[in-house]
Amino acid sequence: MLREFALEPIGPVSIEETSAQNLLKLSTHTYWRRVWPAGLGLAAYITDRFGADGLRDHQVLDLGCGVGLIGIVCGRLGARVTFLDREAAALAAVRRNCRRNGLAPAQTIGGDWNHGGERLAPATYDLVVGGDVVYDDAEWPALGTGLMRTLRPGGLALLADPGWVPDVKLRAAFRRSGFAVTRDRWTVSWPPWRPTHRQDKIINIYTLRRAPSAPPHSQ
Numbered sequence: 001m002l003r004e005f006a007l008e009p010i011g012p013v014s015i016e017e018t019s020a021q022n023l024l025k026l027s028t029h030t031y032w033r034r035v036w037p038a039g040l041g042l043a044a045y046i047t048d049r050f051g052a053d054g055l056r057d058h059q060v061l062d063l064g065c066g067v068g069l070i071g072i073v074c075g076r077l078g079a080r081v082t083f084l085d086r087e088a089a090a091l092a093a094v095r096r097n098c099r100r101n102g103l104a105p106a107q108t109i110g111g112d113w114n115h116g117g118e119r120l121a122p123a124t125y126d127l128v129v130g131g132d133v134v135y136d137d138a139e140w141p142a143l144g145t146g147l148m149r150t151l152r153p154g155g156l157a158l159l160a161d162p163g164w165v166p167d168v169k170l171r172a173a174f175r176r177s178g179f180a181v182t183r184d185r186w187t188v189s190w191p192p193w194r195p196t197h198r199q200d201k202i203i204n205i206y207t208l209r210r211a212p213s214a215p216p217h218s219q
Helices: 018-027 037-050 071-075 088-102 137-150 167-176
Strands: 059-063 080-085 107-110 125-131 151-163 179-190 199-210
Touching: 037 071, 037 125, 037 151, 037 179, 037 199, 059 071, 071 080, 071 088, 071 125, 080 088, 080 167, 107 137, 125 137, 137 151, 137 167, 137 199, 167 179, 167 199
Parallel strands: 059 080, 059 125, 080 107, 125 151
Antiparallel strands: 151 199, 179 199
């Protein structure tokens, strides 16, 4: 799926073989520099769910994109992707990784829902994707409002969590924001760069669907 990824060329690879071998060597302290199980699982899930042409010409937002793995996978499946992250260095890494995967020029926006998110056009995106973006329940109301504002009617958000948050609580919160919420489970063999020391990790992948006729929320 990906041609190259990270800050060193690593050749043609599949989703399962991609990612962390080089990325995780960069830093053990700066979270955006790392590929985490939830992100890797969501990237593989998207490939399985949508297939080679399932995102053709879809508008996709990669929320809290980090090094851009999930969004780049969407781009390789034909989507037009916008990458959002508060870290300028992360967006620079995204631009490099997009070039390596034939997706340049990357459309990047610095910030989050509260700072920079106003530059995201309302009711624009068919799909919003995010790995490890729901760990702080205090942010769920703002996240729900932002998703409702930016998704087109009938649009989807796919949010991946490694089991850090209570399932029932999360579903209830986003239903209050106006979404239909379902959950799938995806298994990731982690870490992928250590084949003799891998463990299966279960990732919760939440599908949030905006009603086809729901008006966008104002901020």
